[in-house]
Amino acid sequence: MKCVIAFKWAKNPQDARVSADGAVDWRAAKMVASDDDAAAVVVARDLAVGDELVGLTVGDGDVAWAAARGATRTVSVADVEPNADSAVLGEVLAAGVRRIGGADIVIIGDGVWDQMVSMSLAGQLGWAVLAGVVSATAEGDRLHVTRKSGTGTEVIEVGTPVVLAVAARRAEDKPPGMKDVLAARKKPLEKVAMADLGVTSVGGVTLRGTALPEAADARIFDGADPEGAVEQLMTALRSEGVL
Amino acid sequence: MDSWIIVTEAGPVAGMAAAARELGGTVTAAVVGPRLLAESTAACGCDSVQWFSTLDSVPAESLALQVADLVAAASPRLVLALDDPAGRVLLAVAATRLGAALVSSVPGLSVEGDDLVVTRPAVEGKVVETLVVPGALAGVFDGEDVDVVSPVPAAITEVAPSGMAPSMRIIETTVAPGEAAGLQQAERVVSIGRGVRKREDIALVEELADAAHAKMACTLPICDDMRWYDESHVVGTSTQQIAPDLYIAVGVSGQPQHMSGVRAAKVIVAINNDPEATIFKKCHFGILGDLYEIVPALTAAFKRA
Ligand SMILES: Cc1cc2nc3c(=O)[nH]c(=O)nc-3n(C[C@H](O)[C@H](O)[C@H](O)COP(=O)(O)OP(=O)(O)OC[C@H]3O[C@@H](n4cnc5c(N)ncnc54)[C@H](O)[C@@H]3O)c2cc1C
Ligand SMILES: Nc1ncnc2c1ncn2[C@@H]1O[C@H](COP(=O)(O)O)[C@@H](O)[C@H]1O
Numbered sequence: 001m002k003c004v005i006a007f008k009w010a011k012n013p014q015d016a017r018v019s020a021d022g023a024v025d026w027r028a029a030k031m032v033a034s035d036d037d038a039a040a041v042v043v044a045r046d047l048a049v050g051d052e053l054v055g056l057t058v059g060d061g062d063v064a065w066a067a068a069r070g071a072t073r074t075v076s077v078a079d080v081e082p083n084a085d086s087a088v089l090g091e092v093l094a095a096g097v098r099r100i101g102g103a104d105i106v107i108i109g110d111g112v113w114d115q116m117v118s119m120s121l122a123g124q125l126g127w128a129v130l131a132g133v134v135s136a137t138a139e140g141d142r143l144h145v146t147r148k149s150g151t152g153t154e155v156i157e158v159g160t161p162v163v164l165a166v167a168a169r170r171a172e173d174k175p176p177g178m179k180d181v182l183a184a185r186k187k188p189l190e191k192v193a194m195a196d197l198g199v200t201s202v203g204g205v206t207l208r209g210t211a212l213p214e215a216a217d218a219r220i221f222d223g224a225d226p227e228g229a230v231e232q233l234m235t236a237l238r239s240e241g242v243l
Numbered sequence: 244m245d246s247w248i249i250v251t252e253a254g255p256v257a258g259m260a261a262a263a264r265e266l267g268g269t270v271t272a273a274v275v276g277p278r279l280l281a282e283s284t285a286a287c288g289c290d291s292v293q294w295f296s297t298l299d300s301v302p303a304e305s306l307a308l309q310v311a312d313l314v315a316a317a318s319p320r321l322v323l324a325l326d327d328p329a330g331r332v333l334l335a336v337a338a339t340r341l342g343a344a345l346v347s348s349v350p351g352l353s354v355e356g357d358d359l360v361v362t363r364p365a366v367e368g369k370v371v372e373t374l375v376v377p378g379a380l381a382g383v384f385d386g387e388d389v390d391v392v393s394p395v396p397a398a399i400t401e402v403a404p405s406g407m408a409p410s411m412r413i414i415e416t417t418v419a420p421g422e423a424a425g426l427q428q429a430e431r432v433v434s435i436g437r438g439v440r441k442r443e444d445i446a447l448v449e450e451l452a453d454a455a456h457a458k459m460a461c462t463l464p465i466c467d468d469m470r471w472y473d474e475s476h477v478v479g480t481s482t483q484q485i486a487p488d489l490y491i492a493v494g495v496s497g498q499p500q501h502m503s504g505v506r507a508a509k510v511i512v513a514i515n516n517d518p519e520a521t522i523f524k525k526c527h528f529g530i531l532g533d534l535y536e537i538v539p540a541l542t543a544a545f546k547r548a
Contacts, residue, residue: 016369018370024366087338090335112499115331115383116334116345119331122332122335123335126339128304128411130302130304148328148481152416154302154417158412167480167481169467205346205375205376206375206377208374209372210365210370212371218526220530222532223516223536224532226532227540229530229532230541234544237510237528240510243548
């Protein structure tokens with residue numbers, strides 16, 4: 001089935017710098033692949049067997065990331081910035097999927113940094129969608145999708161078109177080798193702007209400001225004297241009413 | 244200003260209803276699932292419940308459009324859902340129908356004039372940001388639960404199925420592994436991480452758990468890499484979320500993927516020998532020291548208590 005893998009659509013908050021007045025500087029942060037992206041591309045590769053697998057990315061990250069992992073070509077929307085309204089990025093990605101055209105399945109990382117972008121993408125495409133996906137297999141023209149449910153899992157049979165938001169359990173175990181990375185850079189890449197996709201929305205959320213969080217109020221006891229530290233802890237737990 | 248809450252699983256529904264209450268208008272719940280879920284929601288402080296009953300073989304997601312149509316017809320100012328997979332799907336489809344802004348984490352909110360204002364941790368907790376929403380808002384509620392003061396149950400109205408064939412079907416359900424270790428109901432939990440050096444050493448911590456009448460839990464590597472405990476003992480993003488009164492983490496570094504599993508714990512205690520360990524920023528109390536010295540002392544203290 002023809003699959004789109006949406007990857008590297010979030011900036012890594014670990015690289016954002018915060019100054020003493022609580023202002024956030026995103027300049028050093030790049031669009032990066034999350035653990036979920038790595039799990040998503042594995043699901044995508046299996047479902048796309050015998051058909052096209054197209055990468056879709058936004059912003060300033062490595063555009064060849066999905067190509068190095070099996071995508072045949074990539075579409076990149078260059079001028080996208082983070083937005084607190086997840087519907088904006090959802091709209092950009094939905095427009096990207098429409099531009100690629102003819103996809104049966106869109107696979108995207110569930111997104112630890114913003115878990116509503118993938119959902120909004122599906123809402124705006126008007127497609128069925130499952131979140132918390134662990135794995136999926138094609139059974140004829142339908143899919144058997146395993147997803148998390150409560151503390152267990154469910155296997156759900158669903159038709160296409162469908163969006164699958166995949167949640168990782170661990171970091172990527174087999175990153176591609178140098179040969180795949182070099183070959184990926186030669187695969188077709190189409191760069192488009194938001195205006196080319198007809199996306200003009202700025203979203204319905206304004207950021208009034210950011211501030212430093214109140215200092216964590218953890219009380220740490222020095223364990224150099226184990227009995228003393230334990231005594232202090234037990235007293236504290238008693239006063240919290242949990243003993 | 245009226246609000247809706249979407250409920251597809253048990254969770255901090257009363258907290259979500261209380262947050263919606265901030266707007267001053269009515270709070271309507273759309274519940275997709277068994278009758279029991281509709282009844283527990285009705286006792287959570289909302290004004291009325293619209294109940295979409297589902298067969299065991301039909302996932303809540305297959306009703307997303309029907310729920311979204313009902314929500315959009317009421318054109319509420321605010322829609323909230325919890326962060327379970329189905330809740331998020333229903334929320335996004337409703338948001339699209341409403342043309343609402345979509346915010347992925349709403350711990351609580353307030354009203355300022357005509358604006359909705361959300362203050363929340365952002366950038367992995369490095370800052371607190373304030374968002375202003377002048378129009379309709381759809382958000383994932385991730386605030387705390389509350390106790391309902393006057394549990395007068397709201398009326399439940401059953402909504403007839405749309406007649407459309409469901410597009411999805413559940414064909415297999417695995418027994419929730421979380422049940423086996425009993426962590427979901429546990430009031431006290433002691434967990435181990437890779438700070439425990441050898442399999443034999445677990446006995447030391449299990450003795451603490453016994454003395455404290457606590458259940459044992461662990462981090463993912465203790466299950467996946469060391470294979471000392473099975474999956475039902477693991478807590479975190481990719482496994483289970485628990486809400487004990489007391490969580491004692493022994494030799495656990497406190498990575499976000501683990502800590503998100505115990506966010507709802509009342510008191511978190513960390514025992515770690517690294518002063519830089521992240522967990523010391525995410526716990527209420529900590530002992531900086533070698534677990535092999537601290538744990539026996541703590542066990543003795545619990546035995547005396
Ligand atoms: C996609 C993804 C999903 C994940 N999901 C989960 C999940 O659901 N649950 C989960 O738990 N993890 C999950 N992880 C893994 C998570 O990121 C961490 O790697 C893991 O939680 C760390 O486990 P740990 O604290 O046991 O080990 P470590 O990080 O190695 O920490 C061990 C700690 O023990 C301390 N220590 C060492 N010796 C002593 C001593 N003698 N006395 C006291 N302290 C000592 C050290 O200072 C250190 O802080 C996930 C990871 C990924 C990539
Ligand atoms: N301390 C423990 N408390 C409860 N269950 C345990 C404990 N240790 C092991 N188990 C269970 O025993 C089974 C085998 O454990 P193991 O051999 O440690 O992988 C698994 O199902 C575990 O859940």
